[in-house]
Amino acid sequence: MHTKTLAELSLGLHKKTYSSVELTQFFLNRIDQHQALNSYITVTPELALAQAKAADQRLADGTADLLTGIPIAQKDIFCTQGVMTTCGSKMLANFNAPYNATVVDKFNLAGAVMLGKLNMDEFAMGSSNETSYFGAVKNPWNINSVPGGSSGGSAAAVSARLAVCATGTDTGGSIRQPAALCGITGLKPTYGRVSRYGMIAYASSLDQGGPMTRSAEDAAIMLQTMAGFDEKDSTSVDVPVPDYRAGLNKSLVGLKIGLPKEFFGEGLDENVAATLAAAIAEYRKLGAEVIDISMPNLKLAIPAYYVIAPAECSANLSRFDGVRYGYRCESPVDLTDLYTRSRGEGFGKEVKRRILMGTYALSTGYYDAYYLKAQKIRRLISEDFKAALATVDVIMGPVTPSTAFGIGEKMDDPIAMYLSDIYTIAINLAGLPAMSIPAGFVANMPVGLQLIGDYFAEVRLLNIAHQYQQVTDWHNFIPTGFE
Amino acid sequence: MSLTADDVNKIAHLARLGIDKQDVAAYANDLSGMLDLMTRMSEVNTDDVEPMAHPMDQAQRLRTDIVTELNHREAFQAIAPQVEAGLYLVPKVIE
Numbered sequence: 001m002h003t004k005t006l007a008e009l010s011l012g013l014h015k016k017t018y019s020s021v022e023l024t025q026f027f028l029n030r031i032d033q034h035q036a037l038n039s040y041i042t043v044t045p046e047l048a049l050a051q052a053k054a055a056d057q058r059l060a061d062g063t064a065d066l067l068t069g070i071p072i073a074q075k076d077i078f079c080t081q082g083v084m085t086t087c088g089s090k091m092l093a094n095f096n097a098p099y100n101a102t103v104v105d106k107f108n109l110a111g112a113v114m115l116g117k118l119n120m121d122e123f124a125m126g127s128s129n130e131t132s133y134f135g136a137v138k139n140p141w142n143i144n145s146v147p148g149g150s151s152g153g154s155a156a157a158v159s160a161r162l163a164v165c166a167t168g169t170d171t172g173g174s175i176r177q178p179a180a181l182c183g184i185t186g187l188k189p190t191y192g193r194v195s196r197y198g199m200i201a202y203a204s205s206l207d208q209g210g211p212m213t214r215s216a217e218d219a220a221i222m223l224q225t226m227a228g229f230d231e232k233d234s235t236s237v238d239v240p241v242p243d244y245r246a247g248l249n250k251s252l253v254g255l256k257i258g259l260p261k262e263f264f265g266e267g268l269d270e271n272v273a274a275t276l277a278a279a280i281a282e283y284r285k286l287g288a289e290v291i292d293i294s295m296p297n298l299k300l301a302i303p304a305y306y307v308i309a310p311a312e313c314s315a316n317l318s319r320f321d322g323v324r325y326g327y328r329c330e331s332p333v334d335l336t337d338l339y340t341r342s343r344g345e346g347f348g349k350e351v352k353r354r355i356l357m358g359t360y361a362l363s364t365g366y367y368d369a370y371y372l373k374a375q376k377i378r379r380l381i382s383e384d385f386k387a388a389l390a391t392v393d394v395i396m397g398p399v400t401p402s403t404a405f406g407i408g409e410k411m412d413d414p415i416a417m418y419l420s421d422i423y424t425i426a427i428n429l430a431g432l433p434a435m436s437i438p439a440g441f442v443a444n445m446p447v448g449l450q451l452i453g454d455y456f457a458e459v460r461l462l463n464i465a466h467q468y469q470q471v472t473d474w475h476n477f478i479p480t481g482f483e
Numbered sequence: 484m485s486l487t488a489d490d491v492n493k494i495a496h497l498a499r500l501g502i503d504k505q506d507v508a509a510y511a512n513d514l515s516g517m518l519d520l521m522t523r524m525s526e527v528n529t530d531d532v533e534p535m536a537h538p539m540d541q542a543q544r545l546r547t548d549i550v551t552e553l554n555h556r557e558a559f560q561a562i563a564p565q566v567e568a569g570l571y572l573v574p575k576v577i578e
Contacts, residue, residue: 095562096562098555098558098559098561098562191538191539192538192539192541205536205537205538231546234543234544235537235541237539237541297527299523300523300524300526300527302520303520303521303522303523303524304524306517306520306521307521307524314498318498318499321499322564323563323564323571323573324559324563324571325559325562325563325564326564328564328565332573332574333574334574334575334576335573335574335576336499337574338573338574339499340499340500340501341501343498343499343500343501344500344501344502344503345501347500349506352500352502352510353510353513353514355498355500356491356494356495356498356500356502356510356514357514357517359494359497359498359500360486360490360494360514363494363497370521372534373524373525373529374521374524375534375535375536376529376532376533376534376535377524377527377529378534378535379532379533379534379535380527380529380532382535382538414513414516414517415513415516415517415520418517418520429538430538431537431538431539432538455539
């Protein structure tokens with residue numbers, strides 16, 4: 001059953017080929033067998049089986065949705081009432097959220113089954129899933145390699161078929177990069193498309209939740225449930241939600257693909273470049289036209305991001321003070337000691353590094369030089385994209401400079417880790433939707449192709465991804481040991 | 484640009500963030516590295532560029548000023564480290 005896609009399993013459930021309880025138990029057994037990956041922080045078998053039973057009832061009485069009875073898993077950044085929400089941090093290791101994230105409520109309403117909560121970099125800060133308080137996640141394609149981050153548990157679980165699909169969040173590439181490194185399909189929607197309510201904030205002007213799945217069709221089904229205006233999220237955008245599967249089968253004849261020269265220059269592994277060239281050749285066969293473009297300000301994305309994201313993080317994470325919820329230090333002598341030690345003991349190194357950076361960038365005398373300057377650069381990058389997307393339908397490029405790196409390889413060099421986000425960060429600054437789809441392998445490790453579209457062009461992106469997946473089967477490969 | 488151990492301690496104090504003494508030098512080094520990365524931003528003239536705070540330049544949405552939430556004090560305090568009689572407890576602030 002684990003070799004089937006969400007779309008196929010949904011059909012099986014509706015035809016009563018198997019029940020949701022059977023399907024759920026099957027996935028719970030797989031999770032149990034493959035604990036070594038460390039992809040889950042919390043597994044919720046009792047809740048899952050109760051939800052599966054309720055789903056079978058809905059399937060029997062004809063009120064089922066496409067997601068009813070499908071075993072999914074949530075990144076542990078989405079608040080779940082009654083189930084621990086840790087955000088990968090000691091700070092929230094015992095946090096039982098008093099409410100559900102809107103995304104969680106929507107999946108519950110659709111009748112999806114939650115298998116558990118997935119491992120992630122602490123507070124979504126990291127590109128390797130090594131900053132998690134609950135330990136590193138292993139890449140199913142090579143257990144000595146990282147799965148990427150911050151949604152590393154989500155990518156590893158979907159890749160190893162320990163969940164049919166999963167949620168992720170993407171602030172600087174945290175859906176797309178792990179999707180690429182684990183060989184799955186990941187979609188970061190337009191900023192504001194998916195509610196951030198109950199999704200623990202890292203950098204509020206960049207954070208966006210989205211689906212992580214086997215195929216583009218599955219991503220369309222998941223996004224249908226996740227997307228939509230939410231009054232509880234003040235940055236939610238009030239734009240109607242289209243039918244995401246309606247455009248999947250549209251022909252790509254005449255599609256204009258832009259290839260920014262800045263994406264294919266120095267720093268990109270030559271084998272990855274060759275794999276991407278083959279993928280783009282496939283698009284040519286489908287009738288697409290390829291146009292060389294240039295976005296000169298892309299090179300400034302990393303510096304601008306590492307000002308803006310830490311600045312917003314330092315503000316957002318000031319709520320963790322040891323008073324109202326989360327970790328509190330032992331025997332504080334006074335209030336300052338309570339704040340300082342609770343935060344000092346509750347946060348890990350990468351989170352501290354970013355809080356320090358953000359606090360500095362926002363402090364008196366430095367605000368204009370760093371934060372304001374970065375916001376101006378952000379506009380220039382966004383205008384580069386606008387100009388490019390006025391001439392082409394989609395921008396394509398790499399997701400990562402190389403395939404997955406080794407566990408421990410970059411942990412002592414934060415700057416090297418930051419530079420590995422070079423192809424994904426600019427998209428968050430602009431707020432555009434983008435996908436990573438499996439495009440082949442280099443030395444048995446997956447390579448992702450990035451598709452970047454215009455604001456709210458998710459239907460088009462899913463169509464472009466789906467057409468490629470009709471003529472290739474990279475998305476169907478299963479890592480050895482998980483067949 | 485490089486930061487000293489003193490700078491790091493000052494920033495940590497502003498953030499009310501405890502950091503281990505033996506880690507201060509490493510943070511100073513990492514933050515200096517990040518600041519070096521950021522100097523690249525000065526390569527571009529941005530004098531006439533409007534800062535961008537929201538990807539779609541959307542303004543903060545306003546809503547009618549009416550009560551929409553019920554009182555959840557008990558649920559919220561059930562997860563607090565220390566409460567008594569409906570109040571959050573912290574070390575004594577005023578002697």
